[in-house]
Amino acid sequence: MKSAQVPDGGLLSRSRTVAPAGWSRWLVPPAALSIHLSIGQAYAWSVFKPAVEKALDLSGTASALPFQLAIVMLGLSAAFGGTLVERKGPRWAMAVSLLCFSSGFLLSALGAATEQFWLIVLGYGFVGGIGLGIGYISPVSTLIKWFPDRPGLATGIAIMGFGGGALIASPWSSQMLESFGDDSSGIAGAFLVHGLVYAVFMALGVLLVRVPADGWRPPNWTPPTEQRAMVTTAQVSAKNALRTPQFWCLWIVLCMNVTAGIGILEKAAPMIRDFFSGTSTPVSVSAAAGFVALLSLTNMGGRLAWSAASDTIGRKNIYRLYLGAGALLYLLIATVGDSSKPIFILSALVILSFYGGGFSTAPAYLKDLFGTYQVGAIHGRLLTAWSTAGVLGPLIVNWVADTQEAAGRSGPGLYSLSLYIMMGLLVVGFVANECIRPVHSRYHEPAPSDAGAEAPAETETPTETKETEADDGSQQRLS
Amino acid sequence: MAPSSASPEPTAPRRTWLAVLVWLWVGAPFAYGVYELALKVAQLFND
Numbered sequence: 011m012k013s014a015q016v017p018d019g020g021l022l023s024r025s026r027t028v029a030p031a032g033w034s035r036w037l038v039p040p041a042a043l044s045i046h047l048s049i050g051q052a053y054a055w056s057v058f059k060p061a062v063e064k065a066l067d068l069s070g071t072a073s074a075l076p077f078q079l080a081i082v083m084l085g086l087s088a089a090f091g092g093t094l095v096e097r098k099g100p101r102w103a104m105a106v107s108l109l110c111f112s113s114g115f116l117l118s119a120l121g122a123a124t125e126q127f128w129l130i131v132l133g134y135g136f137v138g139g140i141g142l143g144i145g146y147i148s149p150v151s152t153l154i155k156w157f158p159d160r161p162g163l164a165t166g167i168a169i170m171g172f173g174g175g176a177l178i179a180s181p182w183s184s185q186m187l188e189s190f191g192d193d194s195s196g197i198a199g200a201f202l203v204h205g206l207v208y209a210v211f212m213a214l215g216v217l218l219v220r221v222p223a224d225g226w227r228p229p230n231w232t233p234p235t236e237q238r239a240m241v242t243t244a245q246v247s248a249k250n251a252l253r254t255p256q257f258w259c260l261w262i263v264l265c266m267n268v269t270a271g272i273g274i275l276e277k278a279a280p281m282i283r284d285f286f287s288g289t290s291t292p293v294s295v296s297a298a299a300g301f302v303a304l305l306s307l308t309n310m311g312g313r314l315a316w317s318a319a320s321d322t323i324g325r326k327n328i329y330r331l332y333l334g335a336g337a338l339l340y341l342l343i344a345t346v347g348d349s350s351k352p353i354f355i356l357s358a359l360v361i362l363s364f365y366g367g368g369f370s371t372a373p374a375y376l377k378d379l380f381g382t383y384q385v386g387a388i389h390g391r392l393l394t395a396w397s398t399a400g401v402l403g404p405l406i407v408n409w410v411a412d413t414q415e416a417a418g419r420s421g422p423g424l425y426s427l428s429l430y431i432m433m434g435l436l437v438v439g440f441v442a443n444e445c446i447r448p449v450h451s452r453y454h455e456p457a458p459s460d461a462g463a464e465a466p467a468e469t470e471t472p473t474e475t476k477e478t479e480a481d482d483g484s485q486q487r488l489s
Numbered sequence: 490m491a492p493s494s495a496s497p498e499p500t501a502p503r504r505t506w507l508a509v510l511v512w513l514w515v516g517a518p519f520a521y522g523v524y525e526l527a528l529k530v531a532q533l534f535n536d
Contacts, residue, residue: 300533
């Protein structure tokens with residue numbers, strides 16, 4: 011196994027971020043949150059859209075370009091930069107994320123001031139998007155190593171932060187545009203302040219993040235002596251992980267879960283209004299906005315709660331819940347129709363909590379299957395499922411709604427087909443989850459004694475699982 | 490990680506002030522975001 015240690019002594023290098031004795035692991039989640047709460051701003055781009063359209067005379071499609079490019083770059087940089095992030099360490103990754111995300115805003119400020127839209131696309135979309143991808147995966151591996159006893163909780167905190175980022179940015183950016191004005195110079199001012207404030211806010215993460223020292227363990231914690239079949243003690247490289255069926259099964263699971271969640275998220279406001287338009291209690295525009303906000307809250311809460319619960323319930327079981335119960339809830343909405351508003355609202359809320367939970371539980375699932383060696387890099391590659399779902403989900407829902415409207419349907423009838431499609435997607439994801447078995451030993455990194463290789467990145471010694479022939483599931487016990 | 494032995498818990502400075510500071514650093518803007526969201530959620534029940 012190739013070593014992931016960086017020999018240089020630069021301030022950002024992994025070797026300079028090893029925690030001193032007594033460093034509290036509870037200082038690491040705030041470091042991760044300072045990054046994720048910042049880059050989560052991406053989902054609040056819509057606040058700038060109307061102002062940018064007006065100031066630069068753009069269409070709605072054009073003004074969405076910076077966001078779309080940013081999301082594409084998030085997926086690409088997470089997928090292709092993951093191995094580098096593992097090698098260079100979290101401080102380097104957070105610093106790169108800070109530089110890219112902040113300078114993306116500064117370039118956009120220049121673009122708005124000079125009314126050059128391409129500079130906004132380049133800045134916010136391309137440069138800032140790299141900051142999103144590198145920042146998203148930067149703390150994952152480190153958190154899992156600090157919390158070997160609660161990996162789901164640890165990654166849940168960070169990934170909840172990504173959801174929280176939009177909650178902060180949305181009202182903050184709106185207020186800033188009100189203060190500076192929504193002409194090009196006002197937008198430039200708002201971008202400039204965003205770039206500077208986010209740079210300072212993210213700097214906390216860069217300064218604070220630490221990796222655990224060799225052999226560190228949480229106090230009063232010993233690794234479980236009874237091996238769980240779905241939790242490996244072996245290590246799999248990112249390159250090898252792509253060759254395993256487990257990675258692609260999980261890719262399908264995540265893609266289906268996200269697509270189904272976006273199915274509601276994308277059309278939440280018009281959906282609840284259309285659903286109950288023919289009833290005695292129609293939903294107003296402001297109540298629909300409240301419904302969307304409530305969905306955001308459960309999406310965020312689900313990221314923490316479900317991921318933390320997966321530490322106890324087991325990763326495979328929690329995805330059974332997300333996908334199985336999610337499919338049943340879609341069925342419930344489709345069959346109950348407009349006869350019960352509470353059932354519609356509660357079902358949608360739970361589905362969105364599953365959507366959030368699917369995101370935040372994925373890193374811990376990867377750790378269970380592939381070990382901690384390059385879990386951040388593997389997570390980066392898995393995020394291409396998110397990018398795919400980001401295109402697939404809105405495409406399906408909008409296309410179905412348009413065709414149903416053209417066919418003269420109204421009320422719940424506009425969305426019935428979409429709901430059944432989403433249910434079908436969740437069933438596909440459920441089947442893919444059932445196919446996940448422990449990774450075959452031929453993909454494991456050799457133990458140092460086997461190959462005389464150097465120790466892996468974070469000092470763990472790869473060891474074989476007890477289920478070396480478990481690809482056929484014969485020895486599998488659900489965790 | 491799979492170390493061969495657990496490291497003893499060191500007697501190091503507790504850094505409580507640092508923990509309070511950094512959790513406030515991320516907690517305060519997060520609370521602001523949740524508060525603003527709660528105001529919007531209220532619209533669902535007011536109409």
